[in-house]
Amino acid sequence: MFGEWVARFRADAGLTHHDLATREVLSAEELREIESGTTAPARCTATYLDRRFGAKGRLTNAWARATINTHLAGGASPYELDTSAHTIREFSPGTVPVPLQTHDYGTALRRFAGNTGRRGRLWNRSGDLRVVVNETAVRTLVGGAGVMREQLRRLVNTIHGSGLHFQVIPNRVADHPCPMGPFRLLSLGPAYTVAHVVAPYGDGQLITAPSEIQAFSDLFEDLCGAALSMADSLTLLADAASGLEPNPSPKAIGRGSETNRVGGLTTLSTIAR
Numbered sequence: 001m002f003g004e005w006v007a008r009f010r011a012d013a014g015l016t017h018h019d020l021a022t023r024e025v026l027s028a029e030e031l032r033e034i035e036s037g038t039t040a041p042a043r044c045t046a047t048y049l050d051r052r053f054g055a056k057g058r059l060t061n062a063w064a065r066a067t068i069n070t071h072l073a074g075g076a077s078p079y080e081l082d083t084s085a086h087t088i089r090e091f092s093p094g095t096v097p098v099p100l101q102t103h104d105y106g107t108a109l110r111r112f113a114g115n116t117g118r119r120g121r122l123w124n125r126s127g128d129l130r131v132v133v134n135e136t137a138v139r140t141l142v143g144g145a146g147v148m149r150e151q152l153r154r155l156v157n158t159i160h161g162s163g164l165h166f167q168v169i170p171n172r173v174a175d176h177p178c179p180m181g182p183f184r185l186l187s188l189g190p191a192y193t194v195a196h197v198v199a200p201y202g203d204g205q206l207i208t209a210p211s212e213i214q215a216f217s218d219l220f221e222d223l224c225g226a227a228l229s230m231a232d233s234l235t236l237l238a239d240a241a242s243g244l245e246p247n248p249s250p251k252a253i254g255r256g257s258e259t260n261r262v263g264g265l266t267t268l269s270t271i272a273r
Contacts, residue, residue: 002046002066007035009053020052040070043084043188057190064189068208077203078184078196085186087128089220092182092198094136096151099129100158105151108143130165132223134176138168138240145244152241159234167227168236177222185216193217 010020017028025048026034026041033039041049046063053059067084082088082099090097095109141148158164169176182198195207195216207213228236 001037002041002063003035003037005059005062006031006049009049009055009059010035013053020049022048040067043086047086061189061191064192067188068192068194072206072208078186078194078206079203081186081188081194081196081206084188086189087130087185087187089130089185089187089217090182091132091178091184091220091223092137093134093178094140095142096133096137096155097131100131100155100164102147102151102154104147105142108147112142128163128165130220130224132167132169132220132227134169135171135236138237139171145246149241149244152237152244156234156237156241159230159237165230166233166237167224167230168233169223169227170236173226175226177226178219183216183219185213185220 010017017031020026020031021028026045030039030041034041034045041063043063046060049055050057050059050063064084067081071081088099090099096105098106101109138152142151155166159166181200184196184198185193186196187193193213195213197205197207199205207216227233
């Protein structure tokens, strides 16, 4: 139990509950509850305690193991682990991942999927997020040109203003490393990562076997290698957004003008509306 680890490290260090209490992270009473097992701490608390004890990741790993076991025992959705992960790696072949979606883009996707699309939380930037998408995700119009333009602009601004690592695999890549569907890797501790195979309906499958986790990790690195660099991916996103700017011609009216602007791009706008 994680609380027993905390109590052991605290005793070995000769520290009291009040010695470890901080206004920002936890109180002495909360620490007592963690040690007794009545409270499950957040990742930031486990990280703080690991650092204070000089545990070199051992306490963080104990917390990650306990968090994963509790999650599996309770049968919760894999998406519930997102807030516990310090790093999320995600391959999303055909759509912008949920944590980076605008409201209108996500709404259009849910309409298209009959409101059965995947769940998830918006990225709160508390952890690292690495994303790889196919160029299809950038070029497919979801909700119309205006909705897609705003989505692409949001991506560009997010990449500029945060630690988001975003890469695009161009359509010209002949030997794609991953013909399968989307998957995610959630790292909770230095030695604890789980894989989440995303399904078009429902919550998908959570994988914990170390050999399979390593295979997914290797596959994600292969995807990064096949993708454009971050700089080139950013340029592609910006160019795609610029290509969706409204036609300045006053003679362009009706739906025909939008068709001219987007050319031969795939569109979900008619279905999603």
